[in-house]
Amino acid sequence: MRTKVAELLGVEFPICAFSHCRDVVAAVSHAGGFGILGAVAHSPERLQTELDWIEQQTGGKPYGVDLLLPPKYVGAEQGGIDAKQVRALLPQEHRAFVEDMLGRYGIATPSDERLLPPTAGLNISPKGYEPLLDVAFAHDIRLIASALGPPPPDLVERAHDHDVLVAALAGTRQHALRHAAAGVDLIVAQGTEAGGHTGEVATMVLVPEVVDAVSPIPVLAAGGIARGRQIAAALALGAEGVWCGSVWLTTEEAETPPVVKEKFLAATSSDTVRSRSLTGKPARMLRTAWTDEWERPDSPGPLGMPLQSALVAEPQLRINQAASQPGAKARELATYFVGQVVGSLDKVRPVRSVVLDMVEEFIDAVGRLEHLVDR
Amino acid sequence: MRTKVAELLGVEFPICAFSHCRDVVAAVSHAGGFGILGAVAHSPERLQTELDWIEQQTGGKPYGVDLLLPPKYVGAEQGGIDAKQVRALLPQEHRAFVEDMLGRYGIATPSDERLLPPTAGLNISPKGYEPLLDVAFAHDIRLIASALGPPPPDLVERAHDHDVLVAALAGTRQHALRHAAAGVDLIVAQGTEAGGHTGEVATMVLVPEVVDAVSPIPVLAAGGIARGRQIAAALALGAEGVWCGSVWLTTEEAETPPVVKEKFLAATSSDTVRSRSLTGKPARMLRTAWTDEWERPDSPGPLGMPLQSALVAEPQLRINQAASQPGAKARELATYFVGQVVGSLDKVRPVRSVVLDMVEEFIDAVGRLEHLVDR
Structure with a gap:
């Protein structure tokens, strides 16, 4: 080669x-x-x-x-905006939609100070x-x-x-x-x-x-x-x-959240969707309750980039945390970026063996x- | 090979x-x-x-x-239905939507007897x-x-x-x-x-x-x-x-309507869309005013198969006929099934030369x- x-x-x-x-x-x-x-x-x-x-x-x-x-x-015209400015631009309707969704999957709203994600996306x-x-x-x-x-x-x-x-x-x-x-x-x-x-x-x-x-x-x-x-x-x-x-993403070395790795191993090539729900721009990811919720008739629809990332960064962390409990309803929401080849990923292997194969x-x-x- | x-x-x-x-x-x-x-x-x-x-x-x-x-x-459960039965199932709303659309692109509604297409699809x-x-x-x-x-x-x-x-x-x-x-x-x-x-x-x-x-x-x-x-x-x-x-479809031998052939030669690989507007099932075709019209908020949405084919067969003939006039607004509607490779079709060639190349x-x-x- x-x-x-x-x-x-x-x-x-x-x-x-x-x-x-x-x-x-x-x-x-x-x-x-x-x-x-x-x-x-x-x-x-x-x-x-x-x-x-x-x-x-x-x-x-x-x-x-x-x-x-x-x-x-x-914010491009101002040479970029910082995390705090981005958060100030998040509509209340969108914050409420996400909190309601998480609540319906058994993920409680955290106290106010914890609402701020560690990074703004x-x-x-x-x-x-x-x-x-x-x-x-x-x-x-x-x-x-x-x-x-x-x-x-x-x-x-x-x-x-x-x-x-x-x-x-x-x-x-x-x-x-x-x-x-x-x-x-x-x-x-x-x-x-x-x-x-x-x-x-x-x-x-x-x-x-x-x-x-x-x-x-x-x-x-x-x-x-x-x-x-x-x-x-x-x-x-x-x-x-x-x-x-x-x-x-399904290799031994990957830090993919366990629930997502399991879903990837079980998924077929038909189980992905292009969705704006993680970043505001169309990105292919595993179709789960998360992507479906954003397609519901009462969804406010995803925001643009980088607002959508800022909106969902912390909720995504909470989903993956809650989904780490066996049997948690939050597992239904867990998703991540992945291509249609996910259908061929059916076992966890070391990176070296993937490359050599x-x-x-x-x-x-x-x-x-x-x-x-x-x- | x-x-x-x-x-x-x-x-x-x-x-x-x-x-x-x-x-x-x-x-x-x-x-x-x-x-x-x-x-x-x-x-x-x-x-x-x-x-x-x-x-x-x-x-x-x-x-x-x-x-x-x-x-x-x-009609599968009755062992199939014939052309007349299919036409009887076409909702008036859909017929009116199509006639209105054609009218807006300069294609007049024909006299009643001509409304029936030569085949029901x-x-x-x-x-x-x-x-x-x-x-x-x-x-x-x-x-x-x-x-x-x-x-x-x-x-x-x-x-x-x-x-x-x-x-x-x-x-x-x-x-x-x-x-x-x-x-x-x-x-x-x-x-x-x-x-x-x-x-x-x-x-x-x-x-x-x-x-x-x-x-x-x-x-x-x-x-x-x-x-x-x-x-x-x-x-x-x-x-x-x-x-x-x-x-x-762009070969010398193909009977593709001239306006469609021209559009195919000019199209890029981004100019197709999966649409139910020709047959009722998702099919990839050139994106034109026709496919856009079916996506409009006031569109009644395509019917199922074989109703959609029966609905549009005759209007499609009228579109291609009207579109054969240079400068006709009807040209905007003309479309046909084609894949993303349409972007690489840029000249009319004989079939033999396509195969040998x-x-x-x-x-x-x-x-x-x-x-x-x-x-």
């Missing part, structure tokens, strides 16, 4: 693993892939600790960091993410990724000054062209089947059109990729590597194709 | 081409692929003429027929499709496909008595298991990106899970496939061949993969 991207990243396998969990990131890089820490909800202090730990664990093996850098968000304004960038660039990262929107010009320049590659996620050919114009080094073409923020075009259609549109910039395929046959398919479509997220199945799939052409 | 399916079908390339147009069917079989005539809206007399013509053109090359055989439809009850089966089995067809639901047991038996293969389309692993239990010879795993009736799971995810679920029954991949790289990807996922529909790009894609593994 020595593609252009494998050479750029300095890895054996061009398998990029997005995870919020440092153990997954380190284990993937250790196994010959490329771990990428999703750090948008991290404080600078926590990011510092995580990156120090990853570098210690992997002993110089390459890894990356992913931040959410959307060009449009509430996502660091998606320059004020929020600049300190994270300072920490990231002070480490030996090989890549920085922008999950929403083209990366700002100063970020691209700063990354290149540090000899760090810049990647950006694209859900349409148009996104990809904007990223290319912004000077990124890698474009992640992410199909609708992916977990998290995703568009409507499927990987099978999106990858070849993005590859053709941005050539010679190399493309990673994302969405629907959890095994070697899917990696072979992605490379057949013209990608130079893959970007996977969901498959790591991917490579083995990839080689078999290519062998099968060669055979079809030869005879 | 000598897969198991190529051997079963007796073709050089396991590229199945679904088309309502006999010229496309004949041209694909002639070029080494496998043409399949979509015949659900045909009268037995017309089917007789079409199949005679195809056999004359292709001189013994294998081809197939596709019918829509859903197990559930309005689709032959989806046993009463409707039995005569079609009689015609089909009196010809030298190699395959019969069921586009909705598992094929009825008597159909499978009859097909096998005639040495005809039976295929069925599956949008989920569950569908595929039901088809396997019904005794089909081939399963078409069709992803959400496909044109026409389609589910929510993408091809990248669906194909490997269906392949694993129904092995050793061979699987064709459908949805998102219009070029050789996508065929290579489908085969990498474990399919033994592909089933394509959209790509033929597919094969050439397939071979290149496999060569590229071999190279990645070798070095």
Whole structure:
């Protein structure tokens, strides 16, 4: 699997693993892939600790960091707003809807002071993410990724000054062209089947059109990729590597809440939904009572980004806490971002074995194709 | 490309081409692929003429027929209902909504007798499709496909008595298991990106899970496939061949209405939508004023199958007729079933050149993969 991207990243396998969990990131890089820490909800202090730990664990093996850098968000024109300002913008109707919902699933409203979440959600304004960038660039990262929107010009320049590659996620050919114009080094073409923020075009259609549109910039395929046959398919479509997220959520190393991990292991590929209920933008996640409640006729509907994240961050913590009790009704609400490949995740495995199985199945799939052409 | 399916079908390339147009069917079989005539809206007399013509053109090359055989439809318990009965079930509100819409786009309401369409839509009850089966089995067809639901047991038996293969389309692993239990010879795993009736799971995810679920029954991949790289990807996922529909709609041979062909050539992969507005079941089509009108807050919403088809069959004819006038406002309404690959269809080409380009790009894609593994 020595593609252009494998050479750029300095890895054996061009398998990029997005995870919020440092153990997954380190284990993937250790196994010959490329771990990428999703750090948008991290404080600078926590990011510092995580990156120090990853570098210690992997002993110089390459890894990356992913931040959410959307060009449009509430308060963008004021250069971003802080957590307190965001909370002040949350409508009472929405707070009441969430508290009522949680109450109906047996989760009591906490005392007033506990209502404030530890963070206000996502660091998606320059004020929020600049300190994270300072920490990231002070480490030996090989890549920085922008999950929403083209990366700002100063970020691209700063990354290149540090000899760090810049990647950006694209859900349409148009996104990809904007990223290319912004000077990124890698474009992640992410199909609708992916977990998290995703568009409507499927990987099978999106990858070849993005590859053709941005050539010679190399493309990673994302969405629907959890095994070697899917990696072979992605490379057949013209990608130079893959970007996977969901498959790591059920690994031994993942810190996925136990109730969510159980649900993922039991889910079929039909059990996900694109919903704005976690971040305000359409993101694919497991369909549960939580996503259904937001679709009810009396739902006020999700807020925009970053308000919806600020609204639901603390309730989500309370749901996962309550859902840790066996038999709790709160378990029905538990959900998390995941792609349609959740249907193929049926046992907990160590990250290393996932990576090595991917490579083995990839080689078999290519062998099968060669055979079809030869005879 | 000598897969198991190529051997079963007796073709050089396991590229199945679904088309309502006999010229496309004949041209694909002639070029080494496998043409399949979509015949659900045909009268037995017309089917007789079409199949005679195809056999004359292709001189013994294998081809197939596709019918829509859903197990559930309005009137199923009475053994099906006829065209007159279906029309009697159309609510006045829906008829008025459609006439009002057409009026707003400059299409006048015709005189009463012309209100009745030439057919009431689709032959989806046993009463409707039995005569079609009689015609089909009196010809030298190699395959019969069921586009909705598992094929009825008597159909499978009859097909096998005639040495005809039976295929069925599956949008989920569950569908595929039901088809396997019904005794089909081939399963078409069709992803959400496909044109026409389609589910929510993408091809990248669906194909490997269906392949694993129904092995050793061979699987064709459908949805998102219009070029050789996508065929290579489908085969990498474990399919033994592909089933394509959209790509033929812009060929020289296709009888697609000119305004629709023009729209397809201009469309991007983001311009389709799953809508119930043509048949009553979710089907992917080009997003136009027609699909938008059905989503308006004052829309009565589509009827079920087969009522919606009966409601819109004649208005659709009137739309395409009016839209043939340059500059007509009716052009805004024109739509048709098409998959997300519509974004890659940018010129009118002969069928033969589409097939040969597919094969050439397939071979290149496999060569590229071999190279990645070798070095």
